[in-house]
Amino acid sequence: MWLSAADALARLGSKPQSLYANVSRGxxxxxxDPSDSRRSLYREEDVDRVAHRSRGRRSAVATASEAISWGEPVLASAISTVSGGRLYYRGKDATELAEDATLEDIAELLWGTPYRSSGQPIEAQPSIQTLLSALAARISDDPSSAGRGTVLLREDALSVFATALSALAGRGQGPAHIQLAAAFGRPDAADALRRALVLLADHELNASTFAARVTVSTGAALSAGALAGLAALGGPRHGNAAPEVLALAEDIDAHPEAAEEALRDWLGERRAVPGFGHPLYPRGDIRCRALLAAIDLPPAFVRLAEAGRAILDEEPNVDFALAVLASAYDLPREAPATIFALARSVGWLAHGIEQATSGQLIRPRARYVGPPIVTAS
Known part of the structure; x- marks a missing residue:
């Protein structure tokens, strides 16, 4: 399963710099290496896949097809990137920003405009459903993004974010993390929430961001892009994995002596184990480490992390950290999804501005694999 550097280089037929570059790009x-911490081991299947790709010139069809699933970058962006196992917002390390920045600071950085409050409070119970309804209600009235100047697009972003904040945190005052802590009834969680919001604000071309960019590329309003992103965020493979992590931790908490057995039960039921591993962070999700550094781990999560490392050979990821945050501060069950949606709305809007100003339509081709085409004789 794991190869030494020498074995990996032999299979790749390349120089060490090429191996390290492939690691940094995920x-x-x-x-x-457990036997020597100064050395590393490399996943055999990944090495073989890269070696196979490098043999001969690959067709444009094959390259494009593989790019869709954790492959090569598919469009240019100046907003964020993961490089060398770290996350950067416009060239600045996100984990360093998370030490004292607010979500509003990140909005200023990613949108390129000073942040100010904009919009009217929403008279409804704060929830994801309230945000879905509020964004859907805006679409028919909001201006098209097509041909709209950068200044106006930034104004649109401020307004859409105000809708998101009001829909998810209610009628509070102050920065987003203060409002969210008040909405949850947990003022002591404010700083941990601030850190989480900063770390989750953007993550290059993830599924929800791609959905948002595709939508805005048609000329739809920024609010429509945010609505598309929010819809994509709802799946357990993207922004809604934390509830399953909480459920698994509860299983372990009920039987603290059998953490590994509980994990094996999940695997035996063919259930994907949530909260572990990330293709862009081969040495562990840096966002998870940065968030957990500010939280005392409940015992069930300590046991879950140890079991995950032992059985899966993977480190916890940011979904695990969000579940820890919710458990440590006794937040409502829907809190992880709310945190994720509010934070990532900043990224969706940044990408919407960038996509609209490019003037390009995102329209990939499909590789047809259906029945043979019958032509007219």
């Missing part, structure tokens, strides 16, 4: 997963 193409080859790596982990410290």
């Amino acid at each position: 193409r080859i997963r790596a982990k410290p």
